[in-house]
Amino acid sequence: MPQAVPPEFPRRLSAPDVPRGYAFRFDEGERLPLDCGRTLAPFDVAYMTYGKLNASRSNAVLVCHALSGDQFAAGTHPMTGRAGWWETMVGPGKPIDTDRFYVICPNVIGGCMGSTGPASCNPTAGKPYALDFPVVTIADMVRAQIRLIDVLGIEKILCVTGGSMGGMQALEWAARFPERVVSAIPIATSARHTAQNIALHEVGRQAIMADPDWRGGNYLNDSVRPARGLAVARMIGHISYLSEAALTQKFGRTLQDRTAYSFGFGADFQVESYLRHQGSTFVGRFDANSYLYITRAMDYFDLAAEQGSDLANLFRNTAIRFLVLSFTSDWLFPTNENRAIAQALSNAGAKAQFREIESIRGHDAFLLNEPEFAAAMGEFLNSVAHERGID
Amino acid sequence: MPQAVPPEFPRRLSAPDVPRGYAFRFDEGERLPLDCGRTLAPFDVAYMTYGKLNASRSNAVLVCHALSGDQFAAGTHPMTGRAGWWETMVGPGKPIDTDRFYVICPNVIGGCMGSTGPASCNPTAGKPYALDFPVVTIADMVRAQIRLIDVLGIEKILCVTGGSMGGMQALEWAARFPERVVSAIPIATSARHTAQNIALHEVGRQAIMADPDWRGGNYLNDSVRPARGLAVARMIGHISYLSEAALTQKFGRTLQDRTAYSFGFGADFQVESYLRHQGSTFVGRFDANSYLYITRAMDYFDLAAEQGSDLANLFRNTAIRFLVLSFTSDWLFPTNENRAIAQALSNAGAKAQFREIESIRGHDAFLLNEPEFAAAMGEFLNSVAHERGID
Numbered sequence: 170m171p172q173a174v175p176p177e178f179p180r181r182l183s184a185p186d187v188p189r190g191y192a193f194r195f196d197e198g199e200r201l202p203l204d205c206g207r208t209l210a211p212f213d214v215a216y217m218t219y220g221k222l223n224a225s226r227s228n229a230v231l232v233c234h235a236l237s238g239d240q241f242a243a244g245t246h247p248m249t250g251r252a253g254w255w256e257t258m259v260g261p262g263k264p265i266d267t268d269r270f271y272v273i274c275p276n277v278i279g280g281c282m283g284s285t286g287p288a289s290c291n292p293t294a295g296k297p298y299a300l301d302f303p304v305v306t307i308a309d310m311v312r313a314q315i316r317l318i319d320v321l322g323i324e325k326i327l328c329v330t331g332g333s334m335g336g337m338q339a340l341e342w343a344a345r346f347p348e349r350v351v352s353a354i355p356i357a358t359s360a361r362h363t364a365q366n367i368a369l370h371e372v373g374r375q376a377i378m379a380d381p382d383w384r385g386g387n388y389l390n391d392s393v394r395p396a397r398g399l400a401v402a403r404m405i406g407h408i409s410y411l412s413e414a415a416l417t418q419k420f421g422r423t424l425q426d427r428t429a430y431s432f433g434f435g436a437d438f439q440v441e442s443y444l445r446h447q448g449s450t451f452v453g454r455f456d457a458n459s460y461l462y463i464t465r466a467m468d469y470f471d472l473a474a475e476q477g478s479d480l481a482n483l484f485r486n487t488a489i490r491f492l493v494l495s496f497t498s499d500w501l502f503p504t505n506e507n508r509a510i511a512q513a514l515s516n517a518g519a520k521a522q523f524r525e526i527e528s529i530r531g532h533d534a535f536l537l538n539e540p541e542f543a544a545a546m547g548e549f550l551n552s553v554a555h556e557r558g559i560d
Numbered sequence: 561m562p563q564a565v566p567p568e569f570p571r572r573l574s575a576p577d578v579p580r581g582y583a584f585r586f587d588e589g590e591r592l593p594l595d596c597g598r599t600l601a602p603f604d605v606a607y608m609t610y611g612k613l614n615a616s617r618s619n620a621v622l623v624c625h626a627l628s629g630d631q632f633a634a635g636t637h638p639m640t641g642r643a644g645w646w647e648t649m650v651g652p653g654k655p656i657d658t659d660r661f662y663v664i665c666p667n668v669i670g671g672c673m674g675s676t677g678p679a680s681c682n683p684t685a686g687k688p689y690a691l692d693f694p695v696v697t698i699a700d701m702v703r704a705q706i707r708l709i710d711v712l713g714i715e716k717i718l719c720v721t722g723g724s725m726g727g728m729q730a731l732e733w734a735a736r737f738p739e740r741v742v743s744a745i746p747i748a749t750s751a752r753h754t755a756q757n758i759a760l761h762e763v764g765r766q767a768i769m770a771d772p773d774w775r776g777g778n779y780l781n782d783s784v785r786p787a788r789g790l791a792v793a794r795m796i797g798h799i800s801y802l803s804e805a806a807l808t809q810k811f812g813r814t815l816q817d818r819t820a821y822s823f824g825f826g827a828d829f830q831v832e833s834y835l836r837h838q839g840s841t842f843v844g845r846f847d848a849n850s851y852l853y854i855t856r857a858m859d860y861f862d863l864a865a866e867q868g869s870d871l872a873n874l875f876r877n878t879a880i881r882f883l884v885l886s887f888t889s890d891w892l893f894p895t896n897e898n899r900a901i902a903q904a905l906s907n908a909g910a911k912a913q914f915r916e917i918e919s920i921r922g923h924d925a926f927l928l929n930e931p932e933f934a935a936a937m938g939e940f941l942n943s944v945a946h947e948r949g950i951d
Binding site for chain 1 (some may be wrong): 561596597611691692694695754755760762763766767770772788792795796798802804810811812813823824825827830831832835836839856859862891902911
């Protein structure tokens with residue numbers, strides 16, 4: 170039986186005195202088999218919950234985080250002091266209504282917020298895994314989540330949802346564990362990572378690995394961090410999360426704290442200042458090796474690879490209800506990728522709805538206050554809950 | 561009177577025994593005033609020519625290169641041994657027909673292929689300028705080109721053209737020196753660099769400046785080069801030059817020299833291998849500080865800034881004929897940016913045609929064999945030449 174343990178946070182960062190979430194440790198006897206052929210033991214799964222599990226254990230909503238996310242979907246983040254990443258969606262009276270639903274948000278394995286990842290101690294070596302950590306996949310992340318759901322005594326998840334990499338996990342759950350899922354809402358995602366997305370990730374990884382402070386991944390042993398490389402990787406990510414229109418509307422060519430060009434290489438433009446800030450704050454809360462591992466997991470994601478990419482074949486006669494959502498200005502996980510998922514689901518005979526939400530905010534729209542998006546989520550969840558007799 | 565001098569190439573790179581182009585040196589008495597308020601002296605302008613200047617000196621076509629380009633538009637590049645960057649467009653019988661036209665292609669100041677830039681010797685210090693080189697603008701680049709055209713004894717350019725930053729120079733020529741230009745073909749460009757484009761450049765600059773071998777810009781003194789940072793910057797650039805569709809068509813998720821995932825951080829995917837190759841070969845031919853300076857010049861470009869961004873006001877009653885071209889899948893300099901230029905020109909009463917070329921190849925399409933594009937260029941140039949009585 171797994172033990173409850175306090176979740177770990179990234180090395181050399183102190184957490185303020187706020188709720189740190191929960192974690193279970195799975196020991197030798199509960200090894201996690203991985204796609205790469207290796208197994209992981211022991212391993213921790215850190216998670217947060219919001220709301221209350223009902224007596225019939227039927228009101229659980231599993232929220233899966235994206236690349237740079239974590240288990241703190243709502244409430245106050247214990248490290249940043251800011252609101253959780255999905256505060257627009259999760260909370261009392263919100264679309265994923267914590268007055269009605271029991272929300273579980275796990276940190277993915279490979280991550281750095283308490284679930285076992287490359288910064289965790291490798292018990293056979295007595296030091297951080299670094300690159301000895303096995304390369305994990307989206308399927309591996311979901312296998313670890315299944316263990317958590319088992320421990321929590323939940324037979325069937327009412328809904329599994331998430332955006333971006335969270336959507337990949339939602340699809341993986343629905344494809345591999347259909348008996349454990351009532352409904353799924355994959356958002357702004359893809360059934361297979363595209364060449365452009367792999368390319369963007371690869372540049373981020375190269376930036377990290379080019380930083381001499383990365384030290385072949387062993388920076389934690391040397392008490393350094395590849396801060397500059399990770400910041401550059403994060404900046405690349407940020408550009409891909411926003412649309413051109415959003416960047417123009419938000420920043421345009423507005424100068425930062427000046428009225429004329431400096432004719433130098435400082436942050437003359439607001440957009441430069443914004444990116445530098447995004448890069449430097451990320452470094453304080455995220456582990457560089459985790460960034461490598463999680464981007465790799467996304468790159469390897471090709472849900473129906475064994476079916477010759479025939480997604481419909483994977484979902485033939487599934488009983489799961491789906492809502493697939495995309496955003497008009499998302500160029501990272503564009504509408505056509507999401508529509509293809511919905512189309513394949515329909516072809517498979519699934520009850521699948523598709524909605525493209527009008528927004529200029531790009532991929533990031535799924536994290537922001539988008540009323541049409543929130544309404545679509547809320548209505549679908551209400552309908553699923555109603556069907557299952559949950560008030 | 562400026563002197564003819566051999567063009568310089570980037571430090572510590574030997575050039576094969578092939579034509580190295582030409583260069584003029586402008587001395588103290590011919591100082592170049594710059595937008596930043598400083599002046600540059602001495603300064604060299606390196607250039608190549610293709611074809612022959614006719615007796616009336618009326619058949620000159622000025623080809624302006626983009627960020628990573630140089631004066632070697634056609635023929636064999638003396639450093640890479642590969643074809644010039646616009647071999648599809650410039651040559652005997654090609655759209656810019658060197659049997660009829662005298663093509664001049666200058667290296668921009670700030671560049672690293674013989675024109676004065678940050679790698680050139682600062683005469684007052686006796687060592688490379690590095691960051692003591694003044695931040696130049698697109699207007700400054702054009703001012704240096706005017707000097708070259710004067711020395712070559714050409715009163716009026718039949719056509720000034722270029723893609724991307726080359727298009728910015730073409731617009732700058734047309735706006736500031738209308739009496740020196742008969743026609744202009746700006747391609748895949750913008751009258752003001754957008755927030756997204758500034759953001760992409762800024763990440764590239766951060767990658768270079770984060771490389772410890774950059775050494776505050778003084779790497780040449782220390783006989784090192786910020787190769788990893790520059791490679792990352794180039795990779796970011798390459799992603800932005802291609803469309804998602806082109807990347808999918810060219811690479812998809814195809815693996816490189818393997819049949820299964822490595823579960824590691826090597827270049828499993830062809831697209832990763834391609835990017836790494838693009839990054840590493842670029843480092844051999846390009847100066848990192850030049851990359852900083854040239855991207856900055858593009859970021860600062862806002863042609864009608866002094867007119868309150870009213871482009872039409874800038875071109876009121878111009879006699880110049882324009883052809884503005886864009887590509888459907890170019891997300892870096894999208895059609896709407898180019899159409900806005902053509903619209904402003906029309907509003908100003910200019911003879912301006914606009915053509916959007918169907919292509920999945922993204923921004924890079926202007927460098928590639930695109931028959932509809934080539935035909936549009938050829939037809940326009942023929943018509944302009946015919947109007948001026950050039951056979």
